[in-house]
Amino acid sequence: MRKSLVTLAVLSTLAPFSVNLHAANEAPVALDLLLRGGTVYTGDSDTPVVGDVGIAGDRIVFAGKAAPTQFTAKRVIDATGMVVAPGFIDAHTHADADLHSSDPKKRLNIPFITQGVTTAVIGNDGFGGFDIAAQAQKLRAAPVGTNVAMYVGFGPVRMSELGEANRAPTPEQLEAMKKRVSQGMCEGALGLSTGLFYTPQNFSKTEEVIELAKVAARHGGLYDSHIRDESMYNIGLKGSIDEVIRIGHEAKLPVHVAHIKALGVDVQGQSGDIIKRIEKERAGGLDITADHYPWTASSTRFSAALLPPWANEGGRAATLQRFDDASQQERLRKDMRENLRLRGGPETILFSAGSTKYVGKTLADVAKASNADPVDAAIAVLRDGDLMIASFNQSDDDVRAFMKRPWVMTSSDSSLGHPRAYGTFARKYDQYVVKEHTISLAQFIRGSSSLTADTLGLKQRGHLRPGYYADVVVFDPARYAAKATYTQPTLLSEGVTTVLVNGQLAVDGGKPTGVGAGQPLLRTPKPGSCGSAG
Structure with a gap:
C-alpha cells in the first residue's frame, strides 16, 4: 500500500484552508512534500491565502493557511513570495507528435x-484519431511530461470513409463514421473535435456534423x-458562431469555440458582437465556452491560409496539377488574392517553419526578391512545399476583449515556428496581468486551471x-515571463520554480527534472452509453 490509512483518513477529512482540525494527540502524518509560505490560489477563490500545500503520493492533502502541527514532511520547499496555483491546463495544443514521439526528451x-x-x-482542430485506447496505452508505456486528454478528431473519422472527397457521406458511410466517434468516446475521449476550416473537413455540411455530435452527446x-x-472566407465569423450554436442546440451538448478570434481586416473589431451573441446563448441555457491565445498572430499551413478549399481537394498532388492547369488560373489567382487581402497583405505573412529557404522572411520579402507578384510568389513557394506561417491578422483590442470574459480559458494552439508553444501562459501573465492590467492574477489562474478542468470534465x-491530484505550479511573480519571440520562437519561459505532475517534481529549482509523470486522462462515458458500438 503506497500510503498509510492515516493519510487516507486525512484526505477524507481535511478541507481547503482548514487548520487545526485534528486533536493534538493524533499521531504525526508524514507528507512527501510541503510547499511552505506561498501565496496560494486554489482555483476556487479569487482571494489568495498565504500558507502551505501538503502533498502525499500523487494527492493533495491540504491547501490552506499554515500546515497543521501533526504533519511532517520528507521535503519542504520554501515558497515565500511565490505564487502557488493549480497546474495549468492547455485546452488546445498540437503536441500530439511530441507526446507520441520515440524521443524521450520530446x-x-x-x-x-x-x-x-x-x-x-x-x-x-479535428486532427485527433479515434483510437483513444491505443493512444492511451502508448502514453502509459512511454513516460510523458504532462498529463494528456484527447478528443476524437472529425478529420480521421471522415477520411476513413470519404478520403479527401468533396461530397456528403452515404447513409451507410455516416453510420460507419458514427461508430468510430462512439468508439473514441467509449475509450475515454473528451468529445468530438472538428476543424471545419480545414480540407477535407470543410467539405462537410452542418447536418453531417450534428449527427456525429449527437453521438458525443x-x-x-x-x-x-x-x-x-x-x-x-465563406460564411463569415458571425455565421460560424451561429453554426456552433446550432450544433449545440440540435445535438444537445456543450460546445466550445477553439482559439476564438476575429481574423483579418474584414472582421477586426467584431469581438464585441461575438461576445454579446455567445453571452445571450449562455444566459438562455446553452453551455458554450471558448479558449484563446494571447498573440495577435495566428499560425497555420501556408496552403490553408491562401488556397481556396476547392484547390486543396484531393491532396497535394491534385493541387500541383491545378497550378499547371491554364483553365483554372484566373479563378485560382482571384481566390488567392482575396484570401491574402483578408489576412492583411503579403507583409503580414511570416514563414516560420519548413524550408530554410523561406523561414524568417515574409511573403512580401519573397515576392520582392524574385520581382514577382505576391500571388505568383506564393504559388512558387507552394510548389517547393508547404510551410507553417505566422499570420499577423488580429487586433490587440479583440484579443483583450475575449480574454476578459469569464468563459474564455487559456490555450496555446502550439505550432512549429510560433512562440506560443513556448510562451503562451507566461506571456499572458507578463503582458496582460503585470504590464497592462487587462485581467487580474486570479482571472489568469482560474482561466488557466479550474475553468478548463471544469469545462472539459477533468475530474x-x-x-x-x-x-485532488497534485498537479501544482509555483512561480515567481516578479520573473514569470515568456522569452520566445517570432524570430526566436523556441526560447523557454522563465520564472517557474516548481512544477508537480501527479505529485512528482517535473520542475525543481527552476530546472526540468527529466521525470515523466504524466498520465492519459480518460473521460468516463455516460453510464449505459457504451452498450453497443453505434
Whole structure:
C-alpha cells in the first residue's frame, strides 16, 4: 500500500484552508512534500491565502493557511513570495507528435512544463484519431511530461470513409463514421473535435456534423471546433458562431469555440458582437465556452491560409496539377488574392517553419526578391512545399476583449515556428496581468486551471483541494515571463520554480527534472452509453 490509512483518513477529512482540525494527540502524518509560505490560489477563490500545500503520493492533502502541527514532511520547499496555483491546463495544443514521439526528451513536453502546464489537450482542430485506447496505452508505456486528454478528431473519422472527397457521406458511410466517434468516446475521449476550416473537413455540411455530435452527446461528451470561418472566407465569423450554436442546440451538448478570434481586416473589431451573441446563448441555457491565445498572430499551413478549399481537394498532388492547369488560373489567382487581402497583405505573412529557404522572411520579402507578384510568389513557394506561417491578422483590442470574459480559458494552439508553444501562459501573465492590467492574477489562474478542468470534465484536476491530484505550479511573480519571440520562437519561459505532475517534481529549482509523470486522462462515458458500438 503506497500510503498509510492515516493519510487516507486525512484526505477524507481535511478541507481547503482548514487548520487545526485534528486533536493534538493524533499521531504525526508524514507528507512527501510541503510547499511552505506561498501565496496560494486554489482555483476556487479569487482571494489568495498565504500558507502551505501538503502533498502525499500523487494527492493533495491540504491547501490552506499554515500546515497543521501533526504533519511532517520528507521535503519542504520554501515558497515565500511565490505564487502557488493549480497546474495549468492547455485546452488546445498540437503536441500530439511530441507526446507520441520515440524521443524521450520530446515526450517530456518541456516547453509546456517550464510554463507550469501540467495537462495538455490533444486531438484538436479535428486532427485527433479515434483510437483513444491505443493512444492511451502508448502514453502509459512511454513516460510523458504532462498529463494528456484527447478528443476524437472529425478529420480521421471522415477520411476513413470519404478520403479527401468533396461530397456528403452515404447513409451507410455516416453510420460507419458514427461508430468510430462512439468508439473514441467509449475509450475515454473528451468529445468530438472538428476543424471545419480545414480540407477535407470543410467539405462537410452542418447536418453531417450534428449527427456525429449527437453521438458525443449520447456519451456525455462535448463538441470542440475550429469554426468554419474566423474571417470572411465563406460564411463569415458571425455565421460560424451561429453554426456552433446550432450544433449545440440540435445535438444537445456543450460546445466550445477553439482559439476564438476575429481574423483579418474584414472582421477586426467584431469581438464585441461575438461576445454579446455567445453571452445571450449562455444566459438562455446553452453551455458554450471558448479558449484563446494571447498573440495577435495566428499560425497555420501556408496552403490553408491562401488556397481556396476547392484547390486543396484531393491532396497535394491534385493541387500541383491545378497550378499547371491554364483553365483554372484566373479563378485560382482571384481566390488567392482575396484570401491574402483578408489576412492583411503579403507583409503580414511570416514563414516560420519548413524550408530554410523561406523561414524568417515574409511573403512580401519573397515576392520582392524574385520581382514577382505576391500571388505568383506564393504559388512558387507552394510548389517547393508547404510551410507553417505566422499570420499577423488580429487586433490587440479583440484579443483583450475575449480574454476578459469569464468563459474564455487559456490555450496555446502550439505550432512549429510560433512562440506560443513556448510562451503562451507566461506571456499572458507578463503582458496582460503585470504590464497592462487587462485581467487580474486570479482571472489568469482560474482561466488557466479550474475553468478548463471544469469545462472539459477533468475530474479531480484544476483545483488545489484535498484528495485532488497534485498537479501544482509555483512561480515567481516578479520573473514569470515568456522569452520566445517570432524570430526566436523556441526560447523557454522563465520564472517557474516548481512544477508537480501527479505529485512528482517535473520542475525543481527552476530546472526540468527529466521525470515523466504524466498520465492519459480518460473521460468516463455516460453510464449505459457504451452498450453497443453505434
